Amino acid sequence: MNGTLLVGLGLMFVVVSLIVYVVGLYNTLVRLSNNIDKAWSNIDVMLKQRHDELPKLVQVCNSYMRHERETMERVTNARSAYGRSMSIDDKAKAENQLTRALGRLFAVAEQYPDLKANREFLTVQQRISALENTIADRREFYNDSVNLYNISIEQIPAVWVAQQIGYPARPLLAVTQSDRADVELAFANRAA
Amino acid sequence: MQCPNCHNDLVEIPTLEGPQLDVCPGQHGLWLDRGEVNLFVENYRALGATSCRRVTGTIAVPTGTCPRCRGDLDEETVLATALFECRTCQGWWLPKGSLTQLHATARGGAARIPLDEADFYRRAEKRALHAQTKRAGGMLPPRQGPRTQHVWFWTLCLLAALFVAGAVLVAGIRKTAGLGQWVVPPDTRAVFLALGALAGMGLTLYGFVINNRKRLIESIPTSPVRSLAVGLAEVSGHAQTERVLLRAPFSGMPCVLFSYSVEERRTSAKENRWETIAKGTSEEPFYVQDETGKVLVVPFDAQLILPDKRTTRTNWSGTLPEATIVGLLKLGIAVDGWFGEKTIRCSETFILPGERVYVMGTAQEHNGAIDSADNAARLYIGSNRDNEFIISDRSEKELLSRLQWQVWASIGGGPVLAMLCLLSMFKLYGSVH
Numbered sequence: 001m002n003g004t005l006l007v008g009l010g011l012m013f014v015v016v017s018l019i020v021y022v023v024g025l026y027n028t029l030v031r032l033s034n035n036i037d038k039a040w041s042n043i044d045v046m047l048k049q050r051h052d053e054l055p056k057l058v059q060v061c062n063s064y065m066r067h068e069r070e071t072m073e074r075v076t077n078a079r080s081a082y083g084r085s086m087s088i089d090d091k092a093k094a095e096n097q098l099t100r101a102l103g104r105l106f107a108v109a110e111q112y113p114d115l116k117a118n119r120e121f122l123t124v125q126q127r128i129s130a131l132e133n134t135i136a137d138r139r140e141f142y143n144d145s146v147n148l149y150n151i152s153i154e155q156i157p158a159v160w161v162a163q164q165i166g167y168p169a170r171p172l173l174a175v176t177q178s179d180r181a182d183v184e185l186a187f188a189n190r191a192a
Numbered sequence: 193m194q195c196p197n198c199h200n201d202l203v204e205i206p207t208l209e210g211p212q213l214d215v216c217p218g219q220h221g222l223w224l225d226r227g228e229v230n231l232f233v234e235n236y237r238a239l240g241a242t243s244c245r246r247v248t249g250t251i252a253v254p255t256g257t258c259p260r261c262r263g264d265l266d267e268e269t270v271l272a273t274a275l276f277e278c279r280t281c282q283g284w285w286l287p288k289g290s291l292t293q294l295h296a297t298a299r300g301g302a303a304r305i306p307l308d309e310a311d312f313y314r315r316a317e318k319r320a321l322h323a324q325t326k327r328a329g330g331m332l333p334p335r336q337g338p339r340t341q342h343v344w345f346w347t348l349c350l351l352a353a354l355f356v357a358g359a360v361l362v363a364g365i366r367k368t369a370g371l372g373q374w375v376v377p378p379d380t381r382a383v384f385l386a387l388g389a390l391a392g393m394g395l396t397l398y399g400f401v402i403n404n405r406k407r408l409i410e411s412i413p414t415s416p417v418r419s420l421a422v423g424l425a426e427v428s429g430h431a432q433t434e435r436v437l438l439r440a441p442f443s444g445m446p447c448v449l450f451s452y453s454v455e456e457r458r459t460s461a462k463e464n465r466w467e468t469i470a471k472g473t474s475e476e477p478f479y480v481q482d483e484t485g486k487v488l489v490v491p492f493d494a495q496l497i498l499p500d501k502r503t504t505r506t507n508w509s510g511t512l513p514e515a516t517i518v519g520l521l522k523l524g525i526a527v528d529g530w531f532g533e534k535t536i537r538c539s540e541t542f543i544l545p546g547e548r549v550y551v552m553g554t555a556q557e558h559n560g561a562i563d564s565a566d567n568a569a570r571l572y573i574g575s576n577r578d579n580e581f582i583i584s585d586r587s588e589k590e591l592l593s594r595l596q597w598q599v600w601a602s603i604g605g606g607p608v609l610a611m612l613c614l615l616s617m618f619k620l621y622g623s624v625h
Contacts, residue, residue, distance in 0.1 A: 005364030137419030144413030
């Protein structure tokens, strides 16, 4: 048996298998990374829809909740903060702030029966609630995508090549301590 | 749109009041389309009292045309505030400070409107700077992509290794062809061994294909139906019929999806073999429902992974069950041949209503349902030529486990088969040195 031929066959098999495996691994990392970007964009789409609902909500609430100025200003300031933010981290913080402000607003609105009976308010409130459920689902989906990516780049053998070719770990969307705190309610004196 | 003073691009700034403001990052002014100013002043009705008195003062008079339609801009005075109105589209160009002055003058409407004009200019400047450095490539990208020089380095290394392995192989082949003499001339057995070696290589390649599919399924998280997004998606839930239940063709079981194949035993002088004479899959859509909602699945062109196959065949007396005969006749398949009843084997698989189902496919929008917010009405999951489309009655974990075994069998067994065949061929037919 020709030893050179055997060595050549073995070498060829190992190299071709290595190439196929590395190409597959690289393509998987590309797909996982792009999945994360897509997941964030899908959150952004929902956030934009929520933002578009806010002017209507503020307009309706302003008519009834004239004395809850601080509550209304929290919502407007949070919305402005999102408009100013650039990075994903800043946007996530601004959105958490807006979610808390909306939660406070809806809780305060419970004290205004006329507002609660207003059809436009109910429609907008339901729409925003449905959007927030979807946003929460998509945040989980984003974290799942990041988790899968981080696991892939930390497993052997990807851990040896991922950093080399520019695929570092990505952070999860985290909830801060202040966001976990319960909403504090303080009602304005409604005597006109 | 361009600033009529400095001709820089105007920057869009979102506002709480609703419309996007077009602001000059150089702080020369901002643009409002016709009617938009009503959203920024409390007593917008007072804006109707305009005056055509020419204003002289310290405001910057624009030299350019309307940012929106390139029409001419006329100076106007509204509530003692200087601004410029387009003759064509009636939009307003407000020099810096004019919006604040209008807002302060026209107070007292139904609702209080807070306004911070300086904040608009700050945000416009920041966004313009961000866009400029991004275009110039000087800013950090949103995420760090692959380092191109490292990718090229490793590509060249692998190509070099491939070249070396190829050179050694060619040298070995030349040496064998030059020195070797066939111990035994190649015959049919050699052909089978060569085919076996090729089959082994093919099996290895198949293993890599299955591995890619497995990686694809692993890399996509399962999405709740309520928040399904357009594109490749994965859902898991219980199958529900869309309109009426289907009936499996041979057993008559009520189901939402079925697949069948019919094989006939063909006997010839040399061999007996089973030949597929008909196969098909139902195409009626069905729903997948999870805890958050339901979404329509259109199974056309889907790859079905339904391992539990129910098979009926001609029994020892040469007859088929009555239900199977009825099913075959409905499908237009004759059960009688020239010499009596054919020997037939019928297989079917199906998904029962309420059964757990896993679907990976492309979520797409229905035509004409774009405005609906509810995913059940807006989206369906179907096939797409660029993406995989899989329907299975196994959970994702079971599916991955199955695929893993197939990968190991193919990638492990394929090279072993190829090497065994090659070694046998050279041992039997080649010379030994």
